[in-house]
Each structure stands twice: as C-alpha cells, then as structure tokens.
Amino acid sequence: MKRYHAPVWDEPLIMDMGRPGRRGQLFPLEGADASLVPEALRRAAPPALPEVSEPDVLRHYLKLSQQVLGMIGISLFGTCTMKYNPRLNEAMAALPGIRDVHPQQSPETIQGLLDIVWRFDTMLRGLSGMDRFGFQAAGGADAAWTMACMARAYHASRGEAGQRTQMVTSIQSHPCNPATAATAGFEIITLPLGPNGYPTLESLKAAVSDRTALLMINNPDDMGIYNPEITEWVRIVHEAGGLAFYDHANFNGVMGKIRARELGFDACMFMLHKTFGVPKGGGGPAVGAFGCSQALAPFLPGPLVIQQGKGFALETPAHSIGRVREYMGNLHQVVKAYGWTRAMGAEGIREASDISVILNNYMETRLLKIPGVTKSHPHITGWRMEMTRYSLEGLFEATGVSVMDVQNRMADYGIDAFWLSHEPWIVPHPFTPEAGEAWSREDIDTWIDVLAKVVEESHADPEMVRSAPHAQAVRKLSDAVLDETGATTLRAFRAE
Amino acid sequence: MSNGTHPFMPNSPPALKAELLAELGLTDAEPLFAQIPEAHRFRGDLGQPPALADEVSLRRHLRSLIARNRSAEDTLCFLGGGIWPHHVPAVVDEIVGRSEFLTPVWGTPSSDFGRNQAWFEFTSQLGSLLEMPLVGLTVYSWGAALGHAARMAARITGRRTLLVPAALCPERRLVLEGYAASADPAAAITIIDMPMAQGRIDLAALPALLGRHVAAVYIENPNWLGRFETDAAAIAAQARAAGAETIIGVDPASLGLVASPAALGADIAIGSIQPLGIHMNAGGGLGGFIASSDDTAHAAEYPTLLNSIAETVDGRMSFGMMRFHQSSYGSREDGKDWTGNSTYLWAVAAAAYMALLGPQGFHDLGSAIIGRAHTAARTFAAVPGVKLRWADGFFKEFVLEYPGRSVTQVNAALLAHGVFGGLEIEPHAALWCVTEIHSADDIAAAAAALAEVLA
Known part of the structure; x- marks a missing residue:
C-alpha cells in the first residue's frame, strides 16, 4: 500500500498574520479623494483586516491549497461524476476574450462567445432531443429552480394558477428538487421506493391528480437502478395535465443511450460541472444547462442566443419567467464544456458512458467480496448503471466502525471522501462511489484495495479506525454536528 | 478517439477495455445496459460536430472563436451596472487556478481543511468590512442574495411585503421577482417600489408605505444609479420603528471609506463579491453574499451553508458546517429555501483579495475609484451634448444624458473609437462606470471620443 500524508503547515488564520504597515497591493492614487464621500456616510474606523505583503498572501494560500486532498488523490465522489477537467479549456477561458468580457457588451462585440453558446445549445439538443437550451442557471439546483418557476408560469398561462399546486418526486431525488419546488410555492409529494428499487406505478397514480403541476425525477437513481417504467410515468403525469422534468444528474451512464425528449419529458437538466468536464471549484461557479420542448421554450429565462443573418443576437422569450440569476449565466464554464464535448465527439461520449458503467460493475465484483460490504436492494440482480449504493452496516455491526470512520481512514491513504447518500438515508451506513471514465483501472484497484485494508484494520484495531484520520493536516472534529455554538467569522468567535 | 484511445480516458485503449470487460465475462459493453428497455434506447445520430480530440486542433478552433470577441482588455470599458x-x-489568478482549489468537490473537514480555512478567512474578512458577525458562504449573485434575504425577512417577521427602491438594477429585480412569487398565492411576497427624488429614496414618501405588513425595507448604498443613499440611517430607523427588517445592499469595494451596513442600521447586508478580485467572465464572475447579526432569529433562517470555526478532538483549529440541518441538503423541502453548487471558488479569490488589500488598500481603492469617477464625470460633463444628471454624491457610477441622441446610437459610434460606453438605463441616459483601472488618459480618450460622436 502506498503511503500518504497531507502537508501539515499549522498555518495561522490570515487575520492573525502580518505586521502594521505591510501592504499586498497598491493602487494608482492620482486624483484619489476620500473626502468625496458624504460626511454622514463616512466609515468610522478602518476595517479589521490583516496587513500582509504580496508574497506572504501567495504562500499562505498555496499552503492552504496543499491541505486539500480532492482530485490530487483519488476521488470517486458519487453523483458528482468526478472527471478530468482539461487544462486547455482553462487556458482558453482565461483569454481576455472570455475573462474580461462584460456580459452587457453589445452582441456584435461578443460574436465568438455567442457562437460557442449557440453551438453548444445545438450539441445538447442532439444529446437530449430537446428543442432549446439556456445556460443561465448557476448550478443543478438553479436549473431545478428554473423548472419550478417555469411550471408556475406555464400553468398560470393556461388559467390554472392556484389549482396546480403539487410537485411529485421520489425519495431518491436530489434534495434540490423538492426544495426548489417548495420555495416556488408547491406542495411536495414524495413517493417511497417500491420493491424494485423505484416507486411503484400505483403510488404514482395515487399521487397524481388535477392538482399536479410537475414531476421532478432522476433516472437512473443513485443506486444504479434504471426505472424501466419511466415512459409510463411521463404518460400518467401528462394525462393529468402536469409537466415532466428529467434531472439528468446521473447522465454519465446513459450518454448517447437515451434521450429525455424521446422518453416523453418536457424538460431536462445537465450539469456541465459534472458530466461535461467543467471543474467544480469546490462548489461552483457551475452551470445547470436547462433544455426544454418547443412548448415550454417561450417561458425560458432570457436572454437567449439566436441566429440572426450570418451572426448571433440576443432575444428574451415571449413569456419568459425573467431571470434565475443575472445575465446569461456562467458562460466561461460553458466555453469549457464546449471544449470538453468537442474533444470527446459523439463516439467519445458513448465510450465514456460505456467505460463508466463497465468500471462500476467491475468495482461491484470486487467490492462485494469484502466482508461487511453489501449493496442496496441485493435481490435486484443484474448489472447496475454508473454507480451502485453500498452499505457498511455489516462492518459496523461487527466492529462498531461507522461509514464515516471508514471515509476518514481512507483519506489517510490519499483517497478523497466518497459520497455517502443524500438525505434521507435509505440504507444504513451508505456509501456511493462513482468511477466515471477518467480514472484508470489501477486507480480503481487502489481505491478498492484501500477499502479492503481499512476493513481489515477495523477488525484488528477498531479504535484506530474510529479515531481516524491520522495522516491529514488535522484530526477529526470533536463535534460531528455544529449548531448554535458555531461562528462563521473571527469577530463572532472572539466575541464569544 | 484514435484507434479507440482518448487522452481523457485511461481505460479507452481497446486492449485495456477488453481486459475490464473480460473481468465481467463480457466481450462487449452492450449487455451492461440491459436494464434499459430497448424501446427507450436511442440508436440515432447524436447530432455532434466532428470530434477535435487532439489539443492542437481544438486549441486552434477555440482561439479562432474567442478571437471574435472584444473585451475590456482591448477596449476602454465603462460598463458596470x-x-x-x-x-x-x-496572485489571485494564481491561487484560484491551483488544481486543489479548482477541481475538487467535497471531502471531509480534515481532507478539505485548507479550503475550509480559506472559506473561513473569506467570511471573516467580509464580516470585518461589513462589521457583521454572521456571514454565509456565497450564493449565486447579488440578485439571489436579495431574493433569499427577502424570504428570510418574511419568515422572521411573519409579514409578506418588501419595499425596494424604484430604481433597481433590472437584472436584480427580475431575479427577486422569481424568489418573491409563489404557486401558493398566500405565500407570495409583494414588492412595492419606494419613490425616489434626486436619485435617492424619497424619505418623505416612506412613512406612507411603512406599516405592520412590511417585512423589510431594501435599500442600496451606493444604489443602482450610483448614488449614495445619504438617508440610509434614517430609513433603517423608520423601518425598525415599523417592526420591519432593513436589508442594505453594498459595494464591498467602497467599504474602506464608506460606513458599513451595520453602522447604517442594517439587519441583513447583501451584495456582490465580484469586485473582490474576480474577473467579469462574461457574467460568470458573479457571487453574492448574505450577512447579519448572529442572533438565533437570523441565524436560523439562513439557506446558505455556514462554514464555522471548530475544534478537533485534540484541541486544534478546524472548520465544519454549522446548522447543516436547516439547509436543503439536511432537510429537503423542509429546509430554508435551497442551496447547491454555488460560487465557492470565488470565495477563495475574494479571501486572497481582501488579504492583499488590508485596511489601507481598501481605503486607497475607494479613494482612487471615487476620485477618478468624479474626475471622469466632470470631464464628460464638459463635452457639448452631454449632461451629467447629478454632479456629486456617487461612488463609481454616474448618469450621463445625451439630449436628442439615443444611447444605442452613441454607444455604437463610441465603439468605433474603441470605447464601450455606459450602460443604457433610459433611451437617452446611460450609467457610466469608472474604477481604479481607468487612467487619466483613458478618461481623456473617452471624452474625446464622446466629443466626436456628439459633435
């Protein structure tokens, strides 16, 4: 087993660094005049910020960066599709023609950008069968919010405002689906899972009525189970007058294999920071690319890129819901997604799906041989899709070592945290690795070997595993749950 | 793909892929997709353009597209808004370009330690600028922050009316309207405009709008028209007397000179972090913040993730998420609004930026901006055909009018002189933005261009 230890810098907080008088940045001061601030609005005391030199700031944050394991280790964080983020795309998006563009420059000055957006819209139409894409949503949850707002506007346009007040989803959907719909004012109906690993048609029929505004569903779910009745689901919802939204968070295993529109969906969402090679930034800036049918397109948030003569212009759809955030979206990330998708091509995209599903099932054959590891719905035999939900309940019962302990201990071998499960946990001690297409077989084998090793350690020395990690910059928190006692700023912490 | 091999996919060489398939007893991947009914399968053309799998070709292609854009690097940019x-x-570009910050998603408090420290340094330093103790991790944008803040205020007060300045950034207003509307009419937040006089809230008109139905009064300092809200403290006092929250939107670049939102009486402060070391990125540079006092009434309503300082089992400093249960990750639809992937990389950028500037840097930045903006406004006002709407009382943005000429026309002509003119806010009026990047020569060049265009 290869050894690993995170750098330990014991770096102080930047607010506790520096000496009075030091500067990290100067500004040209010709014409500077603080007295132009009206007297009533002048700041009483300078802000309590550190005084540090430029090299000190650089080295401080370089040290902090070294204390983040992430993709430098092996990260199989399920549902987030950890993949390679091509550095060419970073370099291209850092050109002034993207990075230093104001989004309200006149369209004639950003024809290259609009061309990229238009081309990528067309490519996503090809992958989904949808008629139109917009990129304003700043993440997957914002795309779900887009859908909730569009459903509100769509039903209102048909004279059904106040009548269609319910959103139907599955207990296995991402929390952003019920949360955004509830924020938009919908009542949430959550279907439990049936014996086949997805909710039964009967439960759906019982939930759907003339009050149904919308179905929000993913498929396959995070357990790697594909719902073969999904077209029937869409038909039932449509018959009741509702809309059907496909949360394509788990697209990696079905790229090129199915298309949301052909399955009957009115709209779908792709996460460019997951499936399309855009870096995650530790949680954004991200893009929830939102695609929909011709019937819904007039409600899209604007502005959208349209072809005009030989070039491109911007247009706000006729019944637009407005904005789900300002401007056209995180377009620098769309540029990167376009670069990734062009590099892959149709053949590469299909191949990536194949490899991600092959690797997941390869992992399963090895993981299930490890004592104490089981998978969800074990009675459902056959191949799973691009990820499988496992449980370490057996290990916990035998050793008292929890899934979180294992997560912490694996990090000691350079394996970044695996994903457990969204709330609520349906299987105890869940873990959900997703191999994707960008990790080598050797990486995957290492990951599995480390888990097997930690399971051995759990039997041999459970206390050592329970007290992990031991090879990180810091040990684990004394309290797993931080509530009212926390402090998000140093001023709050020191005031306590 | 070259003979089935792609540089992003280490298992793509056919022999290696065949090895993996052999482990599953297969020679082909197709049986792995047996869960999907054949009727669901798409077997047609995916409508993709030809692959550009080699970096040489892809780089040339992307460069040729991007070369058709103009930018604030090659054109004098006076657009803000x-x-x-x-x-x-x-240094900020170097830091956010580090793979460790750029590419990860989410680990454990120990394996993410460095990033969580950077986030805590972001919220702490921003808290110092705002003089507020509770700062959430970022949201998508200023508009999203306004939407969440309005909803927080509605939950805190049990009221459902929000007063906003009549002059409000149209983009921000559209975002807010989405957050305020509801499929349940009883849950919707009503937005009411406060009339303005001389580009500021008309204080005399406020008492008639306030009442026991008002959840919050939202003002900005400086506001959408660039003007300082000189009555901010009086407005906040009136709101408080009516039992309403005061939400103040601020420009963090101004806070080395300008009174903090806390000092003006804000209960909740919001704004954009984009001025704190983040490129415009064609709109991708946005990031919003929400801050407040840390009493339970406010803390319990945050929809954002809250990154808290914490202690390890051996008594060392670490960080972890506080009040996670109230987020949508913790409680699905029973959580506060929703959260998800946001703009957290930009929080790291802003942390480094605030540290680089320090107290004197923010003072100098603010002084440089306000001085240059006033110089520019005076210089432009001297151009025949230009009218400066308000000669003072602004920070970095001011309104120019072109009587008899449309902004569209003027901006099209300015472009030919290498100038992105101010943002159109009325058919004959534009909002010009001047910051620390604009030199005296830039201002003179823009004035000369305006003079030619309006001659």
Whole structure:
C-alpha cells in the first residue's frame, strides 16, 4: 500500500498574520479623494483586516491549497461524476476574450462567445432531443429552480394558477428538487421506493391528480437502478395535465443511450460541472444547462442566443419567467464544456458512458467480496448503471466502525471522501462511489484495495479506525454536528 | 478517439477495455445496459460536430472563436451596472487556478481543511468590512442574495411585503421577482417600489408605505444609479420603528471609506463579491453574499451553508458546517429555501483579495475609484451634448444624458473609437462606470471620443 500524508503547515488564520504597515497591493492614487464621500456616510474606523505583503498572501494560500486532498488523490465522489477537467479549456477561458468580457457588451462585440453558446445549445439538443437550451442557471439546483418557476408560469398561462399546486418526486431525488419546488410555492409529494428499487406505478397514480403541476425525477437513481417504467410515468403525469422534468444528474451512464425528449419529458437538466468536464471549484461557479420542448421554450429565462443573418443576437422569450440569476449565466464554464464535448465527439461520449458503467460493475465484483460490504436492494440482480449504493452496516455491526470512520481512514491513504447518500438515508451506513471514465483501472484497484485494508484494520484495531484520520493536516472534529455554538467569522468567535 | 484511445480516458485503449470487460465475462459493453428497455434506447445520430480530440486542433478552433470577441482588455470599458471592470491581482489568478482549489468537490473537514480555512478567512474578512458577525458562504449573485434575504425577512417577521427602491438594477429585480412569487398565492411576497427624488429614496414618501405588513425595507448604498443613499440611517430607523427588517445592499469595494451596513442600521447586508478580485467572465464572475447579526432569529433562517470555526478532538483549529440541518441538503423541502453548487471558488479569490488589500488598500481603492469617477464625470460633463444628471454624491457610477441622441446610437459610434460606453438605463441616459483601472488618459480618450460622436 502506498503511503500518504497531507502537508501539515499549522498555518495561522490570515487575520492573525502580518505586521502594521505591510501592504499586498497598491493602487494608482492620482486624483484619489476620500473626502468625496458624504460626511454622514463616512466609515468610522478602518476595517479589521490583516496587513500582509504580496508574497506572504501567495504562500499562505498555496499552503492552504496543499491541505486539500480532492482530485490530487483519488476521488470517486458519487453523483458528482468526478472527471478530468482539461487544462486547455482553462487556458482558453482565461483569454481576455472570455475573462474580461462584460456580459452587457453589445452582441456584435461578443460574436465568438455567442457562437460557442449557440453551438453548444445545438450539441445538447442532439444529446437530449430537446428543442432549446439556456445556460443561465448557476448550478443543478438553479436549473431545478428554473423548472419550478417555469411550471408556475406555464400553468398560470393556461388559467390554472392556484389549482396546480403539487410537485411529485421520489425519495431518491436530489434534495434540490423538492426544495426548489417548495420555495416556488408547491406542495411536495414524495413517493417511497417500491420493491424494485423505484416507486411503484400505483403510488404514482395515487399521487397524481388535477392538482399536479410537475414531476421532478432522476433516472437512473443513485443506486444504479434504471426505472424501466419511466415512459409510463411521463404518460400518467401528462394525462393529468402536469409537466415532466428529467434531472439528468446521473447522465454519465446513459450518454448517447437515451434521450429525455424521446422518453416523453418536457424538460431536462445537465450539469456541465459534472458530466461535461467543467471543474467544480469546490462548489461552483457551475452551470445547470436547462433544455426544454418547443412548448415550454417561450417561458425560458432570457436572454437567449439566436441566429440572426450570418451572426448571433440576443432575444428574451415571449413569456419568459425573467431571470434565475443575472445575465446569461456562467458562460466561461460553458466555453469549457464546449471544449470538453468537442474533444470527446459523439463516439467519445458513448465510450465514456460505456467505460463508466463497465468500471462500476467491475468495482461491484470486487467490492462485494469484502466482508461487511453489501449493496442496496441485493435481490435486484443484474448489472447496475454508473454507480451502485453500498452499505457498511455489516462492518459496523461487527466492529462498531461507522461509514464515516471508514471515509476518514481512507483519506489517510490519499483517497478523497466518497459520497455517502443524500438525505434521507435509505440504507444504513451508505456509501456511493462513482468511477466515471477518467480514472484508470489501477486507480480503481487502489481505491478498492484501500477499502479492503481499512476493513481489515477495523477488525484488528477498531479504535484506530474510529479515531481516524491520522495522516491529514488535522484530526477529526470533536463535534460531528455544529449548531448554535458555531461562528462563521473571527469577530463572532472572539466575541464569544 | 484514435484507434479507440482518448487522452481523457485511461481505460479507452481497446486492449485495456477488453481486459475490464473480460473481468465481467463480457466481450462487449452492450449487455451492461440491459436494464434499459430497448424501446427507450436511442440508436440515432447524436447530432455532434466532428470530434477535435487532439489539443492542437481544438486549441486552434477555440482561439479562432474567442478571437471574435472584444473585451475590456482591448477596449476602454465603462460598463458596470451589476458587474464591473476592476483590477484582479495576479496572485489571485494564481491561487484560484491551483488544481486543489479548482477541481475538487467535497471531502471531509480534515481532507478539505485548507479550503475550509480559506472559506473561513473569506467570511471573516467580509464580516470585518461589513462589521457583521454572521456571514454565509456565497450564493449565486447579488440578485439571489436579495431574493433569499427577502424570504428570510418574511419568515422572521411573519409579514409578506418588501419595499425596494424604484430604481433597481433590472437584472436584480427580475431575479427577486422569481424568489418573491409563489404557486401558493398566500405565500407570495409583494414588492412595492419606494419613490425616489434626486436619485435617492424619497424619505418623505416612506412613512406612507411603512406599516405592520412590511417585512423589510431594501435599500442600496451606493444604489443602482450610483448614488449614495445619504438617508440610509434614517430609513433603517423608520423601518425598525415599523417592526420591519432593513436589508442594505453594498459595494464591498467602497467599504474602506464608506460606513458599513451595520453602522447604517442594517439587519441583513447583501451584495456582490465580484469586485473582490474576480474577473467579469462574461457574467460568470458573479457571487453574492448574505450577512447579519448572529442572533438565533437570523441565524436560523439562513439557506446558505455556514462554514464555522471548530475544534478537533485534540484541541486544534478546524472548520465544519454549522446548522447543516436547516439547509436543503439536511432537510429537503423542509429546509430554508435551497442551496447547491454555488460560487465557492470565488470565495477563495475574494479571501486572497481582501488579504492583499488590508485596511489601507481598501481605503486607497475607494479613494482612487471615487476620485477618478468624479474626475471622469466632470470631464464628460464638459463635452457639448452631454449632461451629467447629478454632479456629486456617487461612488463609481454616474448618469450621463445625451439630449436628442439615443444611447444605442452613441454607444455604437463610441465603439468605433474603441470605447464601450455606459450602460443604457433610459433611451437617452446611460450609467457610466469608472474604477481604479481607468487612467487619466483613458478618461481623456473617452471624452474625446464622446466629443466626436456628439459633435
């Protein structure tokens, strides 16, 4: 087993660094005049910020960066599709023609950008069968919010405002689906899972009525189970007058294999920071690319890129819901997604799906041989899709070592945290690795070997595993749950 | 793909892929997709353009597209209005380009330790600028922050009316309207405009709008028209007397000179972090913040993730998420609004930026901006055909009128002189933005261009 230890810098907080008088940045001061601030609005005391030199700031944050394991280790964080983020795309998006563009420059000055957006819209139409894409949503949850707002506007346009007040989803959907719909004012109906690993048609029929505004569903779910009745689901919802939204968070295993529109969906969402090679930034800036049918397109948030003569212009759809955030979206990330998708091509995209599903099932054959590891719905035999939900309940019962302990201990071998499960946990001690297409077989084998090793350690020395990690910059928190006692700023912490 | 091999996919060489398939007893991947009914399968053309799998070709292609854009680097940019051309220190670009910050998703408090410290340094330093103790991790944008803040205020007060300045950034207003509307009419937040006089809230008109139905009064300092809200403290006092929250939107670049939102009486402060070392990125540089006092009434309503300082089992400093249960990750639809992937990389950028500037840097930045903006406004006002709407009382943005000429026309002509003119806010009026990046020569060049265009 290869050894690993995170750098330990014991770096102080930047607010506790520096000496009075030091500067990290100067500004040209010709014409500077603080007295132009009206007297009533002048700041009483300078802000309590550190005084540090430029090299000190650089080295401080370089040290902090070294204390983040992430993709430098092996990260199989399920549902987030950890993949390679091509550095060419970073370099291209850092050109002034993207990075230093104001989004309200006149369209004639950003024809290259609009061309990229238009081309990528067309490519996503090809992958989904949808008629139109917009990129304003700043993440997957914002795309779900887009859908909730569009459903509100769509039903209102048909004279059904106040009548269609319910959103139907599955207990296995991402929390952003019920949360955004509830924020938009919908009542949430959550279907439990049936014996086949997805909710039964009967439960759906019982939930759907003339009050149904919308179905929000993913498929396959995070357990790697594909719902073969999904077209029937869409038909039932449509018959009741509702809309059907496909949360394509788990697209990696079905790229090129199915298309949301052909399955009957009115709209779908792709996460460019997951499936399309855009870096995650530790949680954004991200893009929830939102695609929909011709019937819904007039409600899209604007502005959208349209072809005009030989070039491109911007247009706000006729019944637009407005904005789900300002401007056209995180377009620098769309540029990167376009670069990734062009590099892959149709053949590469299909191949990536194949490899991600092959690797997941390869992992399963090895993981299930490890004592104490089981998978969800074990009675459902056959191949799973691009990820499988496992449980370490057996290990916990035998050793008292929890899934979180294992997560912490694996990090000691350079394996970044695996994903457990969204709330609520349906299987105890869940873990959900997703191999994707960008990790080598050797990486995957290492990951599995480390888990097997930690399971051995759990039997041999459970206390050592329970007290992990031991090879990180810091040990684990004394309290797993931080509530009212926390402090998000140093001023709050020191005031306590 | 070259003979089935792709550089992003280490298992793509056919022999290696065949090895993996053999482990599953297969020679082909197709049986792995047996869960999907054949009727669901798409077997047609995916409508993709030809692959550019080699970096040489892809680079040429992307460069040729991007070369058709103009930018604030090659054109004098006086556009602002919600995203602004500011200087981004080179050190900040280096830090956010680090793979460790750029590419990960989410680990454990120990394996993410460095990033969580950077986030805590972001919220702490921003808290110092705002003089507020509770700062959430970022949201998508200023508009999203306004939407969440309005909803927080509605939950805190049990009221459902929000007063906003009549002059409000149209982009921000559209975002707010989405957050305020509801499929349940009883849950919707009503937005009411406060009339303005001389580009500021008309204080005399406020008492008639306030009442026991008002959840919050939202003002900005400086506001959408660039003007300081000189009555901010009086407005906040009136709101408080009516039992309403005061939400103040601020420009963090101004806070080395300008009174903090806390000092003006804000209960909740919001704004954009884009001025703090983040490129405009064609709109991708946005990031919003929400801050407040840390009493339970406010803390319990945050929809954002809250990154808290914490202690390890051996008594060392670490960080972890506080009040996670109230987020949508913790409680699905029973959580506060929702959260998800946001703009957290930019929080790291802003942390480094605030540290680079320090107290004197923010003072100098603010002084440089306000001085240059006033110089520019005076210079432009001297151009025949230009009318400066308000000669003072602004920070970095001011309104120019072109009587008898449309902004569209003027901006089209300015472009030929290498100038992105101010943002159109009325058919004959534009909002010009001047920051620390604009030199005296830039201002003179823009004035000369305006003079030619309006001659």
